[in-house]
Amino acid sequence: MLEAGIFDVGVILHLKSLVGKMARTSILMAMEDFYAVHRNYTTKLVLHIRDSNGDNMRAASQAVDLLQNYYVRAIIGPQKSSEATFVSDIGNNSQVPVISFTATNPTLSSADVPYFLRATLSDAAQVNSLAALIKAYGWKEVVPIYEDTDYGRGIIPYLVDALQEFGASMPYRSAISRSANSDQVEKELYKLMTMPTRVYIVHMSSAFSFGSTLFTKAKELGMMSGAYAWILTDGIANVVDSLSPSVLDAMDGALGVRFHVPKSKELDDFTKRWNARYRQDNLDDPPLQLSIFGLWGYDTIWALAQAAEKVSMDNATFQKQQDIKNSTCLGTLGISTMSIGHKLLDAILQRKFRGLSGDFDLRSRQLQSSIFQIINVVRREPKGIGFWTAKHGIIQNLNQNGSEHTYLNSGPNLTQVVWPGEVSTVPKGWQIPTNGKKLRVGVQTSGYPELMKVEMDPLTNAIIATGYAIDVFEEVLKRLPYAIPYEYVAFHNVKGVSHGSYDDFVYQVNLGLVILNADWYKYKIDAHKG
Known part of the structure; x- marks a missing residue:
């Protein structure tokens, strides 16, 4: 039997990471702020903070320890999406809500693990x-x-x-x-x-x-x-x-x-207090700016504290699983009786309020924006x-009337952008690579010009190749998942006289030249007709 009024909650974070440090300070401040405002509450959260060190198995091990030895009613975290995949399965089996305000992988869905809630946005948003x-x-x-x-x-x-x-x-x-x-x-x-x-x-x-x-x-x-x-x-x-x-x-x-994050006086006041508290908690670290992850951590504590007060904890116990054949610790985890886990989950889903991060609403099992x-x-x-x-x-501004925009040369309706290199001109998005070796492709006019015809540009002296063989070659290059710079090299002089026999042409491969042979295409076409 749990002590009356105590509501044990596990917190799993990567405490050496930037977000983990930020979230820890926010969560501890949320606890102080919430119960300073709600002095009449009869149920109080007790946090058990654990460090995953950014490791999936360590996060899962910490979750098992929290459930098995501290009988936590909810788990906040873990931080990474891959960690949350492990811990959400454990929480689901024990019917204990797992609430992560940092795991954003869209494939981490509550459809398969109904006791998992995302107090953040999916990356798909x-x-x-x-x-x-x-x-x-x-x-x-x-x-x-x-x-x-x-x-x-x-x-x-x-x-x-x-x-x-x-x-x-x-x-x-x-x-x-x-x-x-x-x-x-x-x-x-x-x-x-x-x-x-x-x-x-x-x-x-x-x-x-x-x-x-x-x-x-x-x-x-x-x-x-x-x-x-x-x-x-x-x-x-x-x-x-x-x-x-x-x-x-x-x-x-x-x-x-x-x-x-919408601006508010409450947010400004909290940010000032948070800055001072973070410096106090992390004397050896450089200053850190409060981000949305810290605010979501803060609001998550408020949502859970309100839900815990609503859920009756009378006679709430953890019942050991009956199947003891499994010798692993997972096989001995408790399951909350009297549907406490389900009641708590419903209470969290019903908590909709205006938090420091804005509207905090988990009715869709994740935040929406x-x-x-x-x-x-x-x-x-x-x-x-x-x-x-x-x-x-x-x-450009949120108070604008949302008229439809067409983006032509002027670009989108934004304040002037400074692009890399401190230029104001919009990058065109592509560039012919100038570094690296080009693929040298040997070509020569075929007896069938429709298959391959080779000419020289009189102004640039560049080799221009056209025809069916060229179309096929260039289409293949377009379908590659990477770019290959190339140039055509003619196997004849300016007067159109070949530099040698066909064998000489093929030998150029040995010298680093790729050749396109229009006669091969003609052979395949004739064979098909025959």
């Missing part, structure tokens, strides 16, 4: 705002650069669908492993430079340190220039205020989308330049 930017600037191709994790991969199918609605595509996807070193990141950037696409969407969590390495290396390689466009998803954009000056300097000119702020990193600071709303699309 932001894809329309990202697609709106791509459409507004008329870009037709974009390359996502993302961490190769459940979190990183989760957004891709939704982003593909959003882009396809107006004809944009992803010619290549750049997944960066969590174990990648600086040299491997540089190698991937070099690969991107050989491709014509110059628009990148960066989807990395704040805990993924290579988000910083990526931009530092990109600047070193000259990729933070006026030819390139970089767009941040909210994984980085939500915490961009807390990045180091050197990283922000490398990021200069990037755009980003992040959850819009129709407003994202669009930011531009300028001189080491994230500058708000507009908004995206589900109703009005891209607008």
